[in-house]
Amino acid sequence: MSDAKFFAKGKAAELRMELKSDKKDKNFARRKTTLKRIVANMTMNNNEMVQLFSDILECMHLNSLEIKKMCFLYLINYCRVKPDLANKALPILLADIKDQSPLIRALALRTMSCVPLATYTQAIVDPLHKLLGDSDPYVRKTAAFGVAKLWAADSRLAEKSGLIEGVNQLLVDDNPTVVSAGLAALTDITDKSEGMKLAIGYQDASKLIKILPDCNEWSQTFILNALMSYTPQDPAEALLMAERLSPRLAHSNAAVILGTIKVILYLTHYVSDDAAIDMLVRRFGPPLITLLSKPYEIQYVALRNCFLILQQYPHILQSNVKVFFCKYNDPIYVKVAKLEIIFLLASEENMPEILRELREYASEIDVQFVRKAVRAIGKLAIKIEGSARDCIDTLLDLVATRVSYIVQEATVVIKNIFRKYPNRYESIIAVLCRNLDSLDEPEAKAAMVWIIGQYAGRIENSDELLDDFLFSFKEEAVEVQLALLTATVKLFVQRPAKGQELVLQVLKWATEETDNPDLRDRGYMYWRLLSSASGNPEITREVVMSDRPAVTVESDRLDEKTLEEMTLNIGSLVSIYMRSANQIFKGSKSKHLEPSPALRKAYSYGPTEDQQMNVDASSLMEQGEDDDTAAAFAGPNAFAAHGDLLSDE
Structure with a gap:
């Protein structure tokens, strides 16, 4: 019987009959098949299966590991629905904990620790005490995880019964797998505990590194995570530990590689020799590149962690x-992650080949990716001044294709280039004006309106262009309306004769015919500004046409404190989502560098107000300027960084 046939919907009455005892059923073959069907139906949420609880209890007595596995799985799944019947299974599990087979002992213990009933929580304490000292390492490992589950269910009971001290004893076990399980349990408990903290000394850390080669991938990962609880007290000590860990970078498992990188990066904060740090981090390059040949999911994880590492040490992959x-054939999420890293690694030396590559991306079918590629070109123009002209020429070549979404994205990024380099590349405005018909998205329209308003004095028909946009003013998105309001005021300031009629019309719409409070308030502010400064137009010019803060890519870099927390969580969901650990895992603690005489830089420990906010390393796109007046009054700190690094929003 193939596995697929087990997933046919079954009736409880029929399955009950098949579970009945039959002398001809040698080695329980028929009952095993029936139990597989029950588990399959349970997986498909067939609620009829709960009616078989009593029959499953009878099967639990059978001396077969395969049958016990399926019965215990059924018990875990339905124990909340039938707590009274679940309690009847407790004596069976307690008996199995004394079985001669270590597999059955471990299975029974694991099942008890997974049943969320008070009777099971109370009953598991004594078995855990005994099995923490079991003769079989697999049972001791299971007992260590059982203590962690007990602590999650009832922390007071776990502490009161002395089980945590029992797990501590496993750290000197002869078996590396047991040691790693004990560390994993203690790490899990201390991460969620308010009063407990895992601290590892130099000697213990040295022993853990020594047993790493004898452990499997899971155990190595547990040990590497636990090594983050070791705080070096001497720079030489930290350097020695990092050197001893370096061979793990050659491992084939992605989790081990990322875990090793995380620990070495952590130790570098306690190393005083810059040359030694540089030597250590340069070793990250080959393993990270190797991960890019793995399946796409692993590639994505590696790329997200690369993004963090390159924030600190971009030179390690600058030539790669x-x-x-x-x-x-890369999926879109991998392409976008690669695009972010290409942006980080871009320099004046490698810009020609990067621009050629981005130009190719802009001709792909995927619209979302094309938009991000175009936005990347604009961002590179802002990042590397020496290559700005080449980036603009590339953008103009793309605009010449007259593909709507390319033209719109190019318009948005060219607006940011104008802000970065005022009065330098205005000759390209004519090219943009010839493509006004391609603009139908609010962000692109707002960007083009800003350009027309900002350079109204140099565009001969600026009033006509704005008038075309004003034709649909009342139907436009709010961001376009705000941009048009500001642009008409700028037109009036620069060319009063041409702009007087338009500005009065827009001010009337904004103050009398709109329900949006932001648009109405800005309209009143402009109206009062123009009225009060009617005798001195220079006042209006000084406010409306004041120098804008130049767009920079400095906001694309995480601040030191945020970057510290992200790198201390490399290889976890924190580095994927780029959010603080306590925002992803309920009750977990945010990590930070522990104070030590060897610490290179002193930080203010504990989360600040800024760190309570969501931090997304992809959320680093400089806000587009669509609020001139607000910025004029608020000053240069009025601009926030938000959005995707290469996002279309």
């Missing part, structure tokens, strides 16, 4: 930017 060029 081609490794991050996208392949035609």
